[in-house]
Amino acid sequence: MEQEITHPLESFLRKTRIPHIWCAGCGNGVVLNSFATALKETEQDLDKLVVVSGIGCIGRIAGYVNTDSFHTTHGRPIPFAIGVKLANPELKVVVISGDGDLFAIGGNHFIHAARRNVDIKVICANNFNYGMTGGQQGPTTPLNVSTTTTPYGNIEHPFNLVHLAAASGAVYVARWTALHVRRLTESIKKALQKEGFSFVEVISPCPEIYGRRTKMGNAIEFMNWFKKASEIQNFSDPAKAEITPERIPVGEFVDIEKPTFEKLLREMIAGVQGNVEGGT
Amino acid sequence: MTIKNRAVWTGKHFLSGDLACAEGALAAGCRFFAGYPITPATEIAERMARRLPQIGATYIQMEDEIASIAAVIGASYAGLKAMTATSGPGFSLMQENIGLAAMTETPCVIVDVMRGGPSTGQPTMAGQQDVMQAKWGSHGDYEIIALAPSSVQEAFDLTIEAFNYAETYRIPVMVMMDAIIGHMWEKVIIPPADKIKMVNRKKPSNSRIEYLPFKPEENLVPLMAVFGEGYHFHATGLTHDEEGRPFTESIKVQQRLVRRLCDKIRKNADKIVLVKETMMEDAEIAVVAYGIESRAALSAVRKARNNGIKAGLIRLVTLWPFPEKQIAKAAKNVKMIVTPEMNYGQLVREVERAAKATPVKFLSKLGEEPHKPEEILEAIKGGFA
Numbered sequence A: 001m002e003q004e005i006t007h008p009l010e011s012f013l014r015k016t017r018i019p020h021i022w023c024a025g026c027g028n029g030v031v032l033n034s035f036a037t038a039l040k041e042t043e044q045d046l047d048k049l050v051v052v053s054g055i056g057c058i059g060r061i062a063g064y065v066n067t068d069s070f071h072t073t074h075g076r077p078i079p080f081a082i083g084v085k086l087a088n089p090e091l092k093v094v095v096i097s098g099d100g101d102l103f104a105i106g107g108n109h110f111i112h113a114a115r116r117n118v119d120i121k122v123i124c125a126n127n128f129n130y131g132m133t134g135g136q137q138g139p140t141t142p143l144n145v146s147t148t149t150t151p152y153g154n155i156e157h158p159f160n161l162v163h164l165a166a167a168s169g170a171v172y173v174a175r176w177t178a179l180h181v182r183r184l185t186e187s188i189k190k191a192l193q194k195e196g197f198s199f200v201e202v203i204s205p206c207p208e209i210y211g212r213r214t215k216m217g218n219a220i221e222f223m224n225w226f227k228k229a230s231e232i233q234n235f236s237d238p239a240k241a242e243i244t245p246e247r248i249p250v251g252e253f254v255d256i257e258k259p260t261f262e263k264l265l266r267e268m269i270a271g272v273q274g275n276v277e278g279g280t
Numbered sequence B: 001m002t003i004k005n006r007a008v009w010t011g012k013h014f015l016s017g018d019l020a021c022a023e024g025a026l027a028a029g030c031r032f033f034a035g036y037p038i039t040p041a042t043e044i045a046e047r048m049a050r051r052l053p054q055i056g057a058t059y060i061q062m063e064d065e066i067a068s069i070a071a072v073i074g075a076s077y078a079g080l081k082a083m084t085a086t087s088g089p090g091f092s093l094m095q096e097n098i099g100l101a102a103m104t105e106t107p108c109v110i111v112d113v114m115r116g117g118p119s120t121g122q123p124t125m126a127g128q129q130d131v132m133q134a135k136w137g138s139h140g141d142y143e144i145i146a147l148a149p150s151s152v153q154e155a156f157d158l159t160i161e162a163f164n165y166a167e168t169y170r171i172p173v174m175v176m177m178d179a180i181i182g183h184m185w186e187k188v189i190i191p192p193a194d195k196i197k198m199v200n201r202k203k204p205s206n207s208r209i210e211y212l213p214f215k216p217e218e219n220l221v222p223l224m225a226v227f228g229e230g231y232h233f234h235a236t237g238l239t240h241d242e243e244g245r246p247f248t249e250s251i252k253v254q255q256r257l258v259r260r261l262c263d264k265i266r267k268n269a270d271k272i273v274l275v276k277e278t279m280m281e282d283a284e285i286a287v288v289a290y291g292i293e294s295r296a297a298l299s300a301v302r303k304a305r306n307n308g309i310k311a312g313l314i315r316l317v318t319l320w321p322f323p324e325k326q327i328a329k330a331a332k333n334v335k336m337i338v339t340p341e342m343n344y345g346q347l348v349r350e351v352e353r354a355a356k357a358t359p360v361k362f363l364s365k366l367g368e369e370p371h372k373p374e375e376i377l378e379a380i381k382g383g384f385a
Helices: A028-041 A057-064 A077-087 A099-105 A107-116 A161-168 A181-193 A207-214 A219-229 A261-275 B017-028 B042-054 B065-077 B088-103 B131-136 B152-169 B179-183 B251-266 B292-306 B324-333 B347-355 B373-382
Strands: A049-053 A068-071 A092-098 A121-126 A172-177 A198-203 A230-232 A248-255 B011-016 B030-035 B058-061 B081-086 B108-116 B122-126 B145-147 B172-178 B185-190 B234-236 B275-278 B285-289 B311-316 B318-320 B336-341 B360-364
Touching (some): A028 A121, A028 A198, A049 A057, A049 A077, A057 A068, A057 B234, A068 A077, A077 A092, A077 A099, A077 A107, A077 A261, A077 B030, A077 B058, A077 B065, A099 A121, A107 A161, A107 B065, A121 A181, A161 A172, A161 A198, A161 A248, A172 A181, A181 A198, A261 B042, B011 B017, B011 B152, B017 B030, B017 B081, B017 B108, B017 B179, B017 B185, B030 B065, B042 B058, B042 B081, B065 B081, B065 B088, B065 B108, B081 B088, B088 B108, B088 B172, B108 B152, B108 B179, B122 B179, B131 B145, B131 B347, B145 B152, B152 B172, B152 B179, B152 B185, B285 B292, B285 B324, B285 B373, B292 B336, B292 B373, B324 B336, B324 B347, B336 B373, B360 B373
Parallel strands (some): A049 A068, A049 A092, A068 B234, A092 A121, A121 A198, A172 A198, A230 A248, B030 B081, B081 B108, B108 B172, B145 B172, B285 B311, B285 B336
Antiparallel strands (some): A172 A248, B011 B185, B108 B122, B145 B318, B275 B311
């Protein structure tokens, strides 16, 4: 009898949802692959893992992973994830979303979740534009770039996401491109095992929308850019990690220890219960 | 004041509506509160911040009301009864995720202590200006349940009821409390824990393979699994089938889903709607009122009776689904309906719609105290002129 050949990560996918909606050459597949590999290699209990996503191309990822998962409204995966995590701290809660979702409409939630050091993991696929709506300018679009809503060139300064995450209080911050699959997977593994607010940025090719508009070319050309411009600078100053056409600083930027919100909450509750009339 | 570390604070107490609402939530089993300070609802958050840790549960102050309701939805999907409390400006911000809660059939409770609007309006003044927003605030077709307490005791009782409805129908339930009820102090009797009716969502018993998270039971409500129990289910704000799979271009899936989301309330309305009638048996004039206005209305109706006018009161406990049948039935027997509200004409539109040919006289108050009984009495008397 012929043996059925399956993908080694098939058990991590909700097969009824495949094929996915992503374009050929999109980096979201790399994110999904690295994430699933990280789950496998860290032997995560999939019954205790929740994946939360927002709106945009990568937002569909929550539907593709074979775990409990929720696809929120635009910009809101982080506060939803906080509710899940605090309601059941045994769960591992991972937010996977895009640059527009997490840093434009959801920017306020990101900085406050990092400040509180809630033990959630945030993976951001940064493709420099709003892909699903057809290539509009976003919070990470580089200066001067022409998009559908910046037809005369972008006059807004982009966010340096690793700097923002570090300044907001994240305990683990890393950036890789979709070319650095192995290192990206290692960083996701580290984030999964780290206690506290962890952030992994993935510079992701968007050849069909961003590439076409900006004439940056196809997926191979994106990968060549990543190869040429990436500089691995582990634990360098995230403030100096701005992305330019010539230079994409990648690596781990922050890996520190700090009490999580959950730990402080547990301690506070224990203290309160020890003091109230009737005791615990 | 000593509060013991138990959820149900059994006994006779002197409380404000806001505090009674918080105690009602705890008695109903609420174990998660996410909120943002806002007048005149802040006391609910403050009470929860103090009380929840005492019973080993979680309070979190979020960065805004959008995040607050998002966290509440998350906590509910992780298995807890969850609540937030706000006032008009925050209620506006919550509308986005109230739609998400309706779409993903999330049991949760939202308290809106109504102040004067629009916009920042009059933070410390009472209003009833959010009652239409409670029903229509988010985009698309959906149904919610909204309750209006008219006393501090009812702030306690109806908050429990709100949680029970949320769990029964898997929907966001709103407690629409005007700021006067929220800040008014009255006696509240909190019964023993075993005398409080508590409803918990129905959970699936079948296997992961068989479980369809949005397949309705006979009452049109699906069973609800909880994150972390091995069901590996998916929920989305996109139009979805019974498995939770997005169908963004299917007419059939959209119609089936949206109709069910509405019908699970519309077709169960008789089990949900509650009005309290006083002296309506032989009434020729009915006053339809809710919240603080219903108390002045009761006084006005009594005064009218003393003047030989056959007036009665229909107090709306449920604002949504709107008590259409009850108003329509009463309208057939009376010559006129008087509806006082602390807005410029909101729920009166529903009253008019249900009353059909029966004339409805609307009394409006904006930015001041609620109607005095005498003012409502004048309107009742005017009906005979």
